[in-house]
Amino acid sequence: MSTVNGGISYWYANEGIPDPREPLPGDATADVCIVGGGYTGLWTAYYLKKAVPFLNITVLEARFCGYGASGRNGGWLYNGIAGRDRYAKLHGHDAAVRLQQAMNDTVTEVINTAAAENIDADIHHGGVLEVAYTPAQLSRLKHFHAAEIAFGEKERTLHGARETAGRIRVTGAVGSTWTPHGARLHPVKLLKGLAAAVESLGVAIHESTPVTEIKPKHAVTPYGTVRAPYILRCTEGFTAGLKGQRRTWLPMNSSMIVTDPLPASVWETIGWEGRETLGDMAHAYMYAQRTADDRIALGGRGVPYRYGSRTDNDGRTQPATIEALREILTRFFPTTAGIPIAHAWSGVLGVPRDWCSTVALDRSTGIGWAGGYVGSGVATANLAARTLRDLIQQDSGQGGPTDLTALPWVNHKVRKWEPEPFRWLGVQAMYAAYRTADRREATGRTTETDPIAKTANRVAGRN
């Protein structure tokens, strides 16, 4: 059987593309207009409408809800947030600990809200296991583990090779760290359930309605303009397509493969009974989950960035990327070697110049935004949504500052990316450096992070 390539994602192939919702019929008004129907946009509509049921909220989606990363991701609902360490430097350790705590709580919030809304998203609360398989990765893992504990992750545990194999038998794994603050889920089941919940609350969702420009109190589309005091930009990796936003967030690619269901005999060689989400400590890292239907879904970086901030064609990825991901899969789990790859796809995530996620409301224009999650958006989008709710309530005089509006990522400003060709050259060089560093570390000759990766991190503005 040949591998399906694209078609948005395996999750959509598995769940079916939903019937399209009506486009915007013409000019309209709303209290809040949300641009983008991914997790950020839909969670924001959900929490706003729950807080203020009479609010008139319109969601405008270019294709269909979940067309972007929210319908294509690895299904890691976990407590990582891009930028925490920089926020610690900018606002102090305690502020970053509060941010981390809020992320820990967000994992529980998503699980509980999905249950309350009867959304069956195949959620399994098995935590996150990150493994090391070279001496350099092991020292990074120990450093990472200690840092997470310092940021208040008290329940995190560190494991040696034997304990790691007791959970998941990754070939050559020399250690791992596990946190309970993570769960595996089916991204599209969550997305579809959330969209249905939002609609049943009375939010208008218009699909096939691309917004061409966001101006204060206006979201402009080919079919009409929505006028609203608040316009929220929730377009993450697609943001560069909006007028005036080309250099705001870089659309970084991530690609995934999913196997056919593995037979019980193969699962016996792997373990993975706890269904933890699985990652590693490589610079060009991988992420994986054991799906509810007993497949392995595994992702990583293929071609990291397309020149001129272009995005993919409905999730199609390069054959070389599929091969590279298959190699990781069989290196980790040699007994999967003969198992067909059922589906491969890619998607884009938003990367700010300083690699820090943000949520913001410009009180002078009423324009808000959230994103730049750098690949950790499944849970972060929910925290962003509750924060946007609080910021709007505060601005409209219906509430005051809250614990969420006081978090250090709120209203953070970041400089723009360099123009092309420097943007493209920079990202290519960075990932070439990461791959070289991974290869050199794989020789096992060093217990330290390769200097090439350290330099790449510094030049990229990641630390």
Ligand SMILES: Cc1cc2nc3c(=O)[nH]c(=O)nc-3n(C[C@H](O)[C@H](O)[C@H](O)COP(=O)(O)OP(=O)(O)OC[C@H]3O[C@@H](n4cnc5c(N)ncnc54)[C@H](O)[C@@H]3O)c2cc1C
């Ligand atoms: C392959 C892959 C794997 C990932 N794995 C994980 C993971 O396991 N865990 C994790 O935490 N994060 C992961 N991420 C990141 C995570 O999926 C995203 O951060 C998150 O889904 C972002 O949600 P969002 O709603 O902000 O953006 P999106 O889901 O991208 O939604 C943006 C929406 O806006 C719409 N849109 C764009 N432009 C316009 C416009 N002009 N007008 C109207 N609508 C527009 C798009 O069609 C899209 O539906 C992954 C990302 C990818 C690509």
